[in-house]
Every structure is written in structure tokens, then in C-alpha cells.
Amino acid sequence: MLLGLLMALAAALCFGVAMVLQALGAQRHSPSAEGSGLLGTVRAMVNLPFAAGLLLDALGFVAQLIALRSLPLYVVQAALAGALAVTAVLGAALLRIRLGRAEWAGVAGVCVGLAVLGATAGAEGHKQPGMAFHWMLLAAVLVIAAVGGFVWKLREPVRAAVMGTLCGLGFGVVGLAVRVLPAIHGLDLWPLLSEPATYALLAGGAVSFVFMTEGVRGGKVTTATAAMVLGETALPAVLGVVLLGDRTRPGMLPLALAGFALAVVGALALARFGEVSPVEEAPAEVAEPSHPTRIG
Template sequence: MVCALGAAVCFGTATVLQAMAARTAAASGGGEAALLLRALRQWRYLAGLALDGLGFLLQIAALRSIPIYAVGAALASSLAVTAVVAARLLRVRLSRIEWGAVGVVCAGLAMLGLASGPEGDRAGSTALKYAMLAAAGAVLLLGLVAGRLPERGRALLLGLGAGFGFGVVEVAVRLIDDLSPGALLANPAAYALLLGGGAAFLLLTSALQRGSVTTATAGMVIGETIGPAAVGVVWLGDRTREGLAWLAVLGFAVAVAGALALARFGEAPQETAAEPRAVPSHPGDFP
């Protein structure tokens, strides 16, 4: 759980650092390519990328130790981290409701920490590995369909698709036991991880560019938490501590609800500057 919370801190802080770099880079004007090049020359943006990488390593460690439902809820809480850090560094004003949502997220994670059992002991069948690969392909198809919808529906569907893709990554990590080159090449879960992560990143980027940030981020939080949690419980043997299943369910629901209330912080730059946006850096944001 410490690793999962550490990953959330890394992802949430990275978002704000990259937002600060984007604001500075945007002051000189120019297109998206010029903005990105200027941002890459700033230590804040590079520090954000480093935090993204560290967060992903911590996410892997967490997924190998505790149930997927606990990791997913913890990663969704990176929005709370972004909100708190943005309030401090970017001077974003949080309402009382948003501060309350931060507290709700913390309460939900505390309940999850108390109720979570060890990682499930099932290895995952070959059929499940191929199912994850098929799900990753479906995420790409979903992106093609969503691109033709009206703006509001498009942002929600693209966000959901991105969440499903990041969920594929979470499950795929659990389905990879042998890291030798030969075993990885023969494991469908390895391809599912790459395809699902790449598709999710593209869909989320498209959603944030073409529609409501809040709607897209809310869809992503739902997609990356509920589905993977169900897979972990049903097919991988994730369980809670004896007699605390109700507390885990309550904590999961409370943490996700709090994250949804903070969905506007899925992309801090939009809330703090009118200039071009930085690439988002939630967990899911870069697998």
C-alpha cells in the first residue's frame, strides 16, 4: 500500500511540475511542438517525467503485493495530490467542497488499507491473458468510434476507453510472472500491456484536447478502477482480511467518489493558464 500511495504522490506531483513548465514555456507563444521543446529544457518538466517513471515502478511493486482494487483506488487518489500541490505551487483556489473531497479520498484509502488482504494467489489462465489482449484491441476500436460522437459524449467515451486501457495495464502486470525475453515474447499479457497502455495514452490525450477535462478524467477514473478490481477478485483471487470485505467495498467506493469530485484536476494546466496544455501525467497517463 505504501508503494501504491507513493505512486499516487509521484503522478500527482508530476502533473503540477509539468503544468508549471508549460506555463513558463507558453509565455513565449508558438505552436504545440515549440511549447513541448521549450518545456523539455526546463528542470520542472524533466523532474515530472522522472517522477512518472518512479511512479510506474512503484505501481508495479504495488500490483505484485496487494489486490488490484487497492492499487486502482490509490492511483485514482493522485488527483487529490494534484489538487493539494496545485493549491500550494500554482495558487489554484480550492473550494470547501474540494477540500472535503481530498479528505474523503484519504478516508477511503485508510479504510482500504485496513481491509486489504494480500495479493491473490491465482496465476491467471491463458484465456485471461488473451482476453486482456483482446480488450486492449477493443480500446483502440472504441477510440475510433468515440471520435465521431458529439463533444460531450466523445470526451466521456474517450475517457472511459483510456481508463479501460490503463486497467488492462494493471491486470497485465499481474499476469506476467517470468521476465526472461523468451517468456515475455510468448506471453500475450506482455503485448496487452504495451497495446493497452499505448492506446490509453492516445485516447486520454485526444479526450483532453477535444472535450471537457472534467468529463474525460471522470470517465478515466471509473474505467481504470472498477473493471480491474472485478478481474482481480473474480479471476486472480484478490481478497480482503477476514470479515472486512464490507470495509474494503466502502473504502473503495469512498475513495473513487472523492477522486471523481476532483476530476477537474486531471489536467492542471487547463485550470491555471489559458495557453497550450501540457501532456497529462496521471498513472495511468504513462504506463
């Protein structure tokens, strides 16, 4: 379990630092210089900080996979939402983003909540739902994609909230899919290739990234990120308990619930750091940027 906790925290750290590095990289290429279309966005990604951020995203994903194989789902998903605390602290130091009292309280809430979860978490559940559940995960991704296509042209801020929620649910499917994947023995990859949960994992990650991108394009970063945090934590946590058998240590359920709630509420207080950008010297509010970044 200790390895799983370390991997969950490492994933949050990687995702949080990746956000800041990608923001630094994006600053080097203004839309006016690179163009506002897809080509300009791609050019803005071709620099060392942005590439380093993408590498950290990949490392964070690997750490997340390891954590999900040894920890209850509710712990890992809450830890990933806690990546916003890493981004907030680094953003304050490197991007001159000003943190108010509420945001520092959010950072503290995430840290305390995750500490409580780590202290109260039991071992991962060992229930194995039937193959029908594996196919349901893949079907869920298709439903999420279809709903996203249907609401694509909604007006803001409803569009951002729906896109963020769909993104969070997609990442929740990723977490559930990892938990039900079969073990690999040697170089025999057929169990993975023939497993619908494998394709649910891949498709869920891709769909979620697209919807998070679209959720923040309208400038409603806080709305989209808050919806994503709720989508990727609440429902997957419940399903992990009900279907996969995740449990807390004996007698610690109330404390674990309090820690989970504290971590999620803290992450919601930091939702605007789903996108980070530098602050002008004396603005009343932080301007929201145009380069979306996934947190976990």
C-alpha cells in the same frame, strides 16, 4: 503487503507531483510563443520542471508495478486515482488553484478511503487464469483502440467521456496484465517476450495515454478525468476479485467496499485536477488548460 502499500502510495505521490511539475513547465511556454502545433507542444516539454515530471511518472510506474505484484488490484487502482488529491493540494500551494469545500472534502475522502482499504485489504489473490485470458487482455487493447478510432470525431462532451472511459479501461488492462506476468529468473527474458500480457501492458499504456490526450483536448478535462477514474477502478477491481482471487481480510468486506467507494468518490470530486493550471486573481471558474497529463 506493507511494501505493496508503500509502493502504491509512492506511485500516487509520484503521479500527483508529476502533474504539478508538468503544469509548471508548460506555463513557461505559451502557445503564442511556441506555436500551437505538435512542434510547439514538444518545445513546451523541453524544460526542467516538465522533464522532472516525466521522470516522476517513470518512477511512479515502477512503484505501481511493484505494488500490483503484492496487493489486490482494487487497492492499487484506487490509490492511483488518489493521485488527484496530491495534485490538488500541491496545485493549491504552487499554482494558486483555489480549492472549495467540496474539493477539500474530496481530498479528505481519498485519504480516509485509502486508509480504510489499507487496513482491510487481504493478500493479493493467487488464482492464475488460463492462457486464453492473457490473449484476451491483448485483444481487449485492440478493441479499445478500434472503438477509440470509431468515436474519434464525436462531439463534446460525449467525446471526452468516451475517450476518458477508454483510457481508464486501458490502464485497467495494464493492471491486470502486470498481475498475470510470469516471474523472471535471472537474465532469462524469454518468458516475458513470449507472453501476450507483456504486449497488452505496453500497448494498453500507449493507447491509454493517446486517448487521455484526446479526451482533454476539447477542454472537457473534468468529464474525461472522471470517466477515466471510473474506468480504471471499477471494472478492474471486480475482475481482480472474480478472476484473480483478490480478497479482503476475513469479515471486512463491507468496510473495504465503503473505503473503495469513498476513495473513488473523492477522486471524482477532484476530477478537474486531471489537468492543472494557474488561476487568475478573481475568476468565477478555473480555466481548463491545453496540455494533458496522465495520472496513473
